[in-house]
Amino acid sequence: MTNPGRLQPGEAFPDFAFLDANGQTHRPGDYAGQYVVLYVYPKDDTPGCTREACDFRDSARLRELGAQVLGVSLDDDASHRKFAEKYSLPFPLLTAPDPDFLRTLGAYGEKNSYGKVTEGIKRSTFVIDPQGRLVKSWLAVKVDGHADAVADAIEKDMQTQKEMEEKQ
Secondary structure, three states: OOOOOOOOOOOEOOOOOEEEOOOOEEOHHHHOOOOEEEEEOOOOOOHHHHHHHHHHHHOHHHHHOOOEEEEEEOOOHHHHHHHHHHOOOOOOEEEOOOOHHHHHHOOEEEEEEOOEEEEEEOOEEEEEOOOOEEEEEEOOOOOOOHHHHHHHHHHHHHHHHHHHHHHO
């Protein structure tokens, strides 16, 4: 199902510049030549977000594929630092300074939780290929099994790229 105005697979991923907990700026171009898993999550150190972060941390498949994981939320650097240290997260947690960029991705907006409608981050994941194009996005992530689904998408894209190169 496509969303008008939303980024589609094969399109260039929009540029961003987000700071990590150590004040280092991260941009998509910093990871040219490798797959990037940009996952957007609601809040540091909450049950679902902790399970998701730990699943990405523990994914041997993502490490074997050489994918760079980047977590993004609206939390500040102090919160990210505490969360990353508490769970030994080996990847950067980035702070989106405001929700506008996340909104353009479809990762921020109206959501319904137990009948209460609020506006906030929608748990989402974006896989970006080594050329900076969107491979796949999930705009309503269910945490269980998600890291494996992300690895599957990367493996599938790698295979497709290999087949295309062999045809040339």
